[in-house]
Amino acid sequence: MTDSDAAPSNAQAYSVSELAFALKRTLEDAYGFVRLRGELSKVTHHSSGHVYLTIKDDKAAIDGVVWKGSVRNLSIRPEQGMEVIVTGRITTFPAGSRYQIVIETMEAAGVGALLAQLERLKQKLHAEGLFAAERKRRLPSMPAVVGVITSPTGAVIRDILHRIRDRWPCRVIVWPVIVQGEGAAAQVAGAIRGFNAMTADGPIPRPDILIVARGGGSVEDLWAFNDETLARTVAEGTIPLISAVGHETDTTLIDYVSDRRAPTPTAAAEMATPVLAELKAAVSDYDRRLNQSGARAIEGRRDRLNAAARGLPRPADILALAGQRLDYASSHLTMGLRRNVDLHARHLAQIAAPLRPALLGSRNDQLRGRLDQLNLRLNAAIPRRLEAEQIRLASLDKLRQTLNPKRPPRPGFVLVTRADGSTVGNGADLASGETVRLMFEDATREAVIDGDGGVAPPPPPAPKPAKRPPTPPTDQGDLF
Incomplete structure (x- = not known):
C-alpha cells in the first residue's frame, strides 16, 4: 500500500506560535531555577540598561540576558572573558526559536576571575591618571x-x-x-x-x-x-x-x-x-643646640673683638687730646663772654645818647596842638550843620502838607468823597441819587447827586502862587 492510500491522521495541527509558547512554558516550568557556571562572551551593555551576553564552556554556549532592574543588584560587573556562576531561569525567545537564561544574580567563579577583573580595572584607572604620584596629597x-x-x-x-x-x-x-x-x-x-x-x-x-x-x-x-x-x-x-x-x-x-x-x-x-x-625631645635638642650655637657665636665674636682691640690705641690716649681742647676752650670762655658784654654795652650807649626826655616832650606838644585845632573846627561846624538840617526839614514838611490829599481845601475848592470815604475824581463817576460828602475849608456838608450826570466844565485856572525866593545856601564847612 502506498502513502497515498494511507488514512488521514487525527493529530491536532499546532500553529507556530502555539508550539513556540508551549515549549516556552515547558522550559520555564522544568527549569524555573538554574545555577549555571561558565565563561562570559559577547557581553553587550545596551542603552536601555539591559545586558545581553553568552555563557559558554568548551563544548556548548547559551544566550543570557540581565534585565535593567537586576543589573544594579549584581555583585560584579559583567565583562568579556570572566568565569562566573549565575542563577536564573531558562526561557525561550519565540521570535528566534532560541532558548536563553534570564540572569538574576552573578558572582565570580574563582579567584582568578576576580583578579583578572581587578587587573583590567587597574589598567583603566591608571590610564586616566588616578595613580599618578603628582596628584597625591602630602600628609x-x-x-x-x-x-x-x-x-x-x-x-x-x-x-x-x-x-x-x-x-x-x-x-x-x-x-x-x-x-x-x-x-x-x-x-x-x-x-x-x-x-x-x-x-x-x-x-x-x-x-x-x-x-x-x-x-x-x-x-x-x-x-x-x-x-x-x-x-x-x-x-x-x-x-x-x-x-x-x-x-x-x-x-x-x-x-x-x-x-x-x-x-x-x-x-x-x-x-x-x-x-x-x-617632638618634645627634638624641641629640647633644638634648644640645647641653639644655646650651644649662641655661646659659640658670642665666644667667637669676643675673640675677634679682643684681637681687633689690640691694634687700637688706648682709650685714655684717645680722650687725652679731646680733654686738652676742652680745657683750652673753657679757659678762654670767661674772657670771651666779658668782651662780648662790653661790646654790647658800648653799642647800647651810642644808641641811647640822642634819646632825651625833652625830645619826647616836644613831640607830645606838637600832637596836642594838632588835636586842639581839630576840636575847634569840630565845635564850629556842628551848629552850622544843625541849622542847615532844620531848614531842610521845614521845607520837606511844607511839601508834605501840600501833597497831602486829605488836607482841607483852599477857598473856592471842595473835596468830594463817597460814603465809604473814597475820593471822587470825576463827576461822571457819580450816579444819580448817590450820597456824597463835600469838604470845604471851613465845614463839611453832605449832598445827593441829581440828574443824569455829565462832564462838568473845567474850572477856571487857579492863580499861580508867587515864587518864593530860594533859600541861600548855608556854608557848613567841613568837619575833617
Whole structure:
C-alpha cells in the first residue's frame, strides 16, 4: 500500500506560535531555577540598561540576558572573558526559536576571575591618571582631628585608637561602616564624601586626615575595596587619605589611589600622627643646640673683638687730646663772654645818647596842638550843620502838607468823597441819587447827586502862587 492510500491522521495541527509558547512554558516550568557556571562572551551593555551576553564552556554556549532592574543588584560587573556562576531561569525567545537564561544574580567563579577583573580595572584607572604620584596629597605633620572609616566592632578600631592615644593625643572621629559584603563599598564611599563635606566651623570639626581601615582576609572578603566607584571617590576627595586594608601582602584598588598605603591599621595610625615624646625631645635638642650655637657665636665674636682691640690705641690716649681742647676752650670762655658784654654795652650807649626826655616832650606838644585845632573846627561846624538840617526839614514838611490829599481845601475848592470815604475824581463817576460828602475849608456838608450826570466844565485856572525866593545856601564847612 502506498502513502497515498494511507488514512488521514487525527493529530491536532499546532500553529507556530502555539508550539513556540508551549515549549516556552515547558522550559520555564522544568527549569524555573538554574545555577549555571561558565565563561562570559559577547557581553553587550545596551542603552536601555539591559545586558545581553553568552555563557559558554568548551563544548556548548547559551544566550543570557540581565534585565535593567537586576543589573544594579549584581555583585560584579559583567565583562568579556570572566568565569562566573549565575542563577536564573531558562526561557525561550519565540521570535528566534532560541532558548536563553534570564540572569538574576552573578558572582565570580574563582579567584582568578576576580583578579583578572581587578587587573583590567587597574589598567583603566591608571590610564586616566588616578595613580599618578603628582596628584597625591602630602600628609599633615601634626593633625588636630583624625577621621577613621572602619567597622565600630573588632580589633582594628581598638588598635588605631590605642596607638593614636600613645603617640599623639588628638581628637578621633569614627565613621562606622560595614567592611565586607554587599553594600560595603557604598558605605565607605559615602563616609569619605561625608568627611570631605564637613566645614572647619561646623558642629563636628573637619578631619585633617582620613584612615580607611580593615583587617586581613581573603580576596573575596576584601573585594569591596576594589570597587571602581569607591576608588574614584577616594581620588576626588580633598582630605589626605591613608589606606590600611588587610595585611601587608594584601593589595586593593584604593591602595593605588589613596595618598599613602599602610601595611596594617596600626601602621596607618603611626603614619597619621607624630610621636609627642619625640617632638618634645627634638624641641629640647633644638634648644640645647641653639644655646650651644649662641655661646659659640658670642665666644667667637669676643675673640675677634679682643684681637681687633689690640691694634687700637688706648682709650685714655684717645680722650687725652679731646680733654686738652676742652680745657683750652673753657679757659678762654670767661674772657670771651666779658668782651662780648662790653661790646654790647658800648653799642647800647651810642644808641641811647640822642634819646632825651625833652625830645619826647616836644613831640607830645606838637600832637596836642594838632588835636586842639581839630576840636575847634569840630565845635564850629556842628551848629552850622544843625541849622542847615532844620531848614531842610521845614521845607520837606511844607511839601508834605501840600501833597497831602486829605488836607482841607483852599477857598473856592471842595473835596468830594463817597460814603465809604473814597475820593471822587470825576463827576461822571457819580450816579444819580448817590450820597456824597463835600469838604470845604471851613465845614463839611453832605449832598445827593441829581440828574443824569455829565462832564462838568473845567474850572477856571487857579492863580499861580508867587515864587518864593530860594533859600541861600548855608556854608557848613567841613568837619575833617
